[in-house]
Amino acid sequence: MPRETKPILCYVTDRAALHALPQGVAGAPVADDLPGVIRRAVTAGVDWIQLREKDLPAHALVELARGAVAAAHGSGTRILINDRLDVALAAGAAGVHLGEESLPVAEGSARRRDSTGSPRYAGACASRFWPSAE
Numbered sequence: 001m002p003r004e005t006k007p008i009l010c011y012v013t014d015r016a017a018l019h020a021l022p023q024g025v026a027g028a029p030v031a032d033d034l035p036g037v038i039r040r041a042v043t044a045g046v047d048w049i050q051l052r053e054k055d056l057p058a059h060a061l062v063e064l065a066r067g068a069v070a071a072a073h074g075s076g077t078r079i080l081i082n083d084r085l086d087v088a089l090a091a092g093a094a095g096v097h098l099g100e101e102s103l104p105v106a107e108g109s110a111r112r113r114d115s116t117g118s119p120r121y122a123g124a125c126a127s128r129f130w131p132s133a134e
Helices: 015-020 034-044 058-072 085-091 105-109
Strands: 010-012 048-051 078-082 095-098 121-124
Touching (some): 048 058, 058 078, 058 085, 078 085
Parallel strands (some): 010 048, 048 078, 095 121
16 A cells, blocks of 8 residues: 655744845734744744855854744654754754755764654755766
8 A cells, every 4th residue: 555645744943034024014923933933934834944144153053043942842843954963962952954064964874863762854955966067
């Protein structure tokens, strides 16, 4: 019997995009409330939330990631960290997305289980393996 599959809904964060949204509209996210947007995404049942805040210093990113992991605790939502395996491990995130300039994929994949044996995810940009023709 074939296994039923469903698409994965992934929210990739971008604080700059929140600033571009109309402010003061009922129900619209507030530009500086990324943690609130993350909580609402968890409540809405988003499968994966990828924190892609490349400009944040490590300490601020770890704090944001820890808040996201706490918000997702007990739900089906998995938190992934963009480019920063160290932050993903420090925050207890479900995985890491490795870009072209990131750590080698083999290094990220070597840490596929946490201390409890729970799976961790390591993803990479397809362009790492199939660069576009120039």
